[in-house]
Amino acid sequence: LVGQLDWRRPRQLRAHVQHAHRDSHCHFTAQHKYSFDMYAFARRVVRAIPDLINSIGNELTPSAKYDFKFKDYAPWVFRELREDYFQLDPADYLLSLTAKYILSELGSPGKSGSFFYFSRDYRFIIKTIRHSEHKFLLSILKEYYAHVKSNPHTLLSRFYGLHRVKLPRGRKIHFVIMNNLFPSHKDVHETYDLKGSTVGRVYSEEKAKQNPRAVLKDLNWINRRKMLELGPEKRALLSEQIRRDSEFLKTVYVMDYSLLVGVHFVQRGNRDKVRSNTLKVFSPSVPAIRRKNTQHKGARSPEAMAVKRAMRESDPKRLGSDTFNLPEEYTGDRQQFIFYQDEGGLQATDEANQATDTIYYLGIIDILTPYSTVKQLEHFWKGLKADRHKISPVPPQEYADRFFSFMKAIMRGGDGGGRFKAE
Ligand code: ATP
Ligand code: CA
Ligand code: CA
Structure with a gap:
């Protein structure tokens, strides 16, 4: 099988x-x-x-x-x-x-x-x-x-x-x-959901002040003059990967995906005692979770033991698995992935490729929306009201190109020549 x-x-x-x-x-x-x-x-x-x-x-x-x-x-x-x-x-x-x-x-x-x-x-x-x-x-x-x-x-x-x-x-x-792109052991201080589209892509800054957990959008990013602070090395790697991924999304004819960006400021640390975006939005406080983990309840439950046994019996290759305890902190399974290798994310770097104060948690999410008839209709209606090229539902080819050039432009010093201009 x-x-x-x-x-x-x-x-x-x-x-x-x-x-x-x-x-x-x-x-x-x-x-x-x-x-x-x-x-x-x-x-x-x-x-x-x-x-x-x-x-x-x-x-x-x-x-x-x-x-x-x-x-x-x-x-x-x-x-x-x-x-x-x-x-x-x-x-x-x-x-x-x-x-x-x-x-x-x-x-x-x-x-x-x-x-x-x-x-x-x-x-x-x-x-x-x-x-x-x-x-x-x-x-x-x-x-x-x-x-x-x-x-x-x-x-x-x-x-x-x-x-x-x-x-x-x-x-x-x-x-x-x-x-989950975001870590359980680090606060995510700012979250952005970026599509490369500017029309309607804004979250009220007023509301954002009251809600640090808010998921901000393209226009917030632009207006706040944010950049992905990455030195030449990481910039090249990231932009090449985004290019390949958006090429793929083009070939399977999807759109409406976004680059989710979680920003953690190392200096600010975890003092806020609030959890990263999704966690803060959806979940009870993390201390409760941590407590659960420290008890290793799962590891000792009869069920877990049975799982352990069954796995050992069914697959000798898994015997090497050293522990069945759930990780307390960052687990390390992402360490071999370049964009997830620094505390589960990507450490910002300066022009000399030296680490700076920020860690990014990045990924392309919501990739299951084909450019269906629904979207085509939406395209038609929205297209009547605003500039057709800046609205979200453009065809996959255009969506991917716009997505990629936006992401390139928001990387400090990228070929995009720096800041993305808000129109
Ligand atoms: P819509 O189609 O209206 O955009 P949706 O229900 O398809 O919404 P997503 O766009 O997938 O939802 O995700 C909504 C939000 O949930 C994201 O902006 C992000 O904050 C959070 N989220 C989604 N996927 C992840 C992930 N893999 N890791 C962390 N957070 C995530
Ligand atoms: Ca989405
Ligand atoms: Ca969706």
């Missing part, structure tokens, strides 16, 4: 799940044999579902009995991505995800209505996606895989898994598991 990547078929790891009560033990009846780790994972996902459903629309009552079906899509493809290319330790991944989810406070930060959850240690994000996005990811999975393979330092969202849960009355919830 492992030798052959099965791009589309999901059924290999399908489980039929009966769920009696939120906190009670979930009862599984497997229709197919599937791996132990997926079993544990599906069980936890199902446990979190009442939260999810309630937050979406109060559809279920806690006393009802539910039947869920859990699907794992292209399991071997994602497994290879996780383990061979994203260098995730399977035990870390599983333990992190099988701990109880933290329900986001705001639920849904974007306009799309997607919900975001974090794994216990904040390393992973679970994002609910639309069926169209789900289908789209499957349709480009082969290309995505090839891109990741030939671009180990890609800035694109790292997709670790694609799943679906089906509820009793036929309701389906699709979600992806991906990397």
